Amino acid sequence: MFYLMRGPFFISGHLVECNTMKCVKCGKDNKKNELYCKFCGENLLATEQPLTLAFMLKSLFVIYTLIFLSYMLYLALEEPFQTFVNNLATK
Known part of the structure; x- marks a missing residue:
């Protein structure tokens, strides 16, 4: 290349x-x-x-890792964020 x-x-x-x-x-x-x-x-x-299988697998791994990390971040911050929003709404 x-x-x-x-x-x-x-x-x-x-x-x-x-x-x-x-x-x-x-x-x-x-x-x-x-x-x-x-x-x-x-x-x-x-x-x-041409695109090799290793390159495609590495790209898929990176994409799935980003999706997994964003989902874990969502799960970790969902309850504190809901609490914060509820506190703002009740004031």
């Missing part, structure tokens, strides 16, 4: 313009407007990796 670095970036207080794309096969930097790697000839636009 290649990644595209878009600039400008500030590195150590200096303005750096990054317009490079890294090849997956050889790992070398190429200009972002090139279609093929100038070192190994790999097509830079067709090298995106």
